[in-house]
Amino acid sequence: MxxxxxxxxxxxxxxxxxxxxxxxxxxxxxxxxxxxxxxxxxxxxxxxxxxxxxxxxxxxxxxxxxxxxxxxxxxxxxxxxxxxxxxxxxxxxxxxxxxxxxxxxxxxxxxxxxxxxxxxxxLQGMTAQYLLRRTYKVQKGDTILIHAAAGGVGQIVCQWAKHLGATVIGTVGSPEKAEIAKAKGCDYPILYRDDVVSERVMDITKGQGVDVVYDSVGKDTFDDSLKCLKRLGMMVSFGQASGAVPPIEMSKLAPGAYFLTRPSIFQxxxxxxxxxxxxxxxxxxxxxxxxxxxxxxxxxxxxxxxxxxxxxxxxxxxxxxxxx
Missing domain, CATH: 3.90.180.10 (Medium-chain alcohol dehydrogenases, catalytic domain)
Known part of the structure; x- marks a missing residue:
């Protein structure tokens, strides 16, 4: 027993x-x-x-x-x-x-x-591994956006991506969590309650956008995440903490010929x-x-x-x- x-x-x-x-x-x-x-x-x-x-x-x-x-x-x-x-x-x-x-x-x-x-x-570490090394293989010089940068997966992604030579932008919910993310290698923590994330990302990247967005939040962030991508960028939706992403029109991917994937660690x-x-x-x-x-x-x-x-x-x- x-x-x-x-x-x-x-x-x-x-x-x-x-x-x-x-x-x-x-x-x-x-x-x-x-x-x-x-x-x-x-x-x-x-x-x-x-x-x-x-x-x-x-x-x-x-x-x-x-x-x-x-x-x-x-x-x-x-x-x-x-x-x-x-x-x-x-x-x-x-x-x-x-x-x-x-x-x-x-x-x-x-x-x-x-x-x-x-x-x-x-679970969090192997999730970070497949996100960074297989779903979108981060290279030196890439710029990435990771939502929930002070969370379990977020902290690992920040450290690992920084080691790979990427510039790391992350969203956080408080100044305290911004300090946590920064200590883990996040170059630009964004307070999502205070700023429009896509606008801050475009400011940081001088209008270029990021190579990849790693989004575990889902419904609340999906549309704005697309606005953060550069041309031919990849949107990786790997969670839905705020709820499921509603059905989307494929035309939403057209402005930058974006790639969209919904991966799972078990695959x-x-x-x-x-x-x-x-x-x-x-x-x-x-x-x-x-x-x-x-x-x-x-x-x-x-x-x-x-x-x-x-x-x-x-x-x-x-x-x-x-x-x-």
């Missing part, structure tokens, strides 16, 4: 239930994972609230964690009992003390990376080879110090509802981790 969060209907944080669950033994291609830390991400709120549909109910919650393998099922050849591992992978169910997990979604953690750092880095790590390469790239920049991830808040796993409220209320920045 172990404890895990379940929800039986979508809604606010009050739908979460911390319950006793029974785990079986790992089957073909599975492991039993005793968790040490769990990552909190905005995608968890999407599932809990119904923006993204859960496959069935009651549903587990969470897609990121780290721990120690306690048992392996048949057919698992590259992982062993006692291995320290982490994941940012389906199925839902990371909000748990222990779980049965498909081995194909797990990667070994380097010895010098803690469980807490791994749990706070995998960029769909094969074992892609997952391992993405994670290795992330571990390399963490170990070298190119990217430093601040665990800005930790909560006991039992306090998941409070953590959700704080995240939705914009009371947090950086990476948030549950301790198990």
């Amino acid at each position: 172990t404890k895990a969060f379940r929800f039986y209907e979508t809604g606010g944080s009050d739908v979460l239930r911390f319950e006793d669950v029974t785990l079986g033994t790992p089957g073909e291609g599975e492991v039993l994972l005793r968790q040490k830390a769990v990552g909190l991400n905005y995608i968890d709120i999407y599932f809990r609230s119904g923006v993204y549909p859960a496959p069935s109910y009651p549903a587990g919650l969470g897609l990121e964690g780290a721990g120690v393998i306690e048992a392996v099922g048949d057919g698992v050849t590259d992982l062993s009992v006692g291995d320290r591992v982490a994941y940012a992978a389906q199925p839902l169910g990371a909000y748990a003390e222990a779980r049965i997990m498909p081995a194909k979604g797990l990667v070994k953690i380097p010895d010098d990376i803690s469980f807490e750092l791994a749990a706070g880095a995998m 960029y790590t769909a094969t074992r080879e892609e997952l391992l390469a993405t994670a290795q790239d992330l571990f390399d920049v963490l170990k070298s110090g190119v990217v430093k991830i601040d665990i800005t808040a930790t909560y006991p796993l039992a306090d998941a509802a409070k953590a959700h409220d704080d995240l939705e209320g914009r009371k947090t920045n950086g990476s948030i981790v549950f301790t198990v």
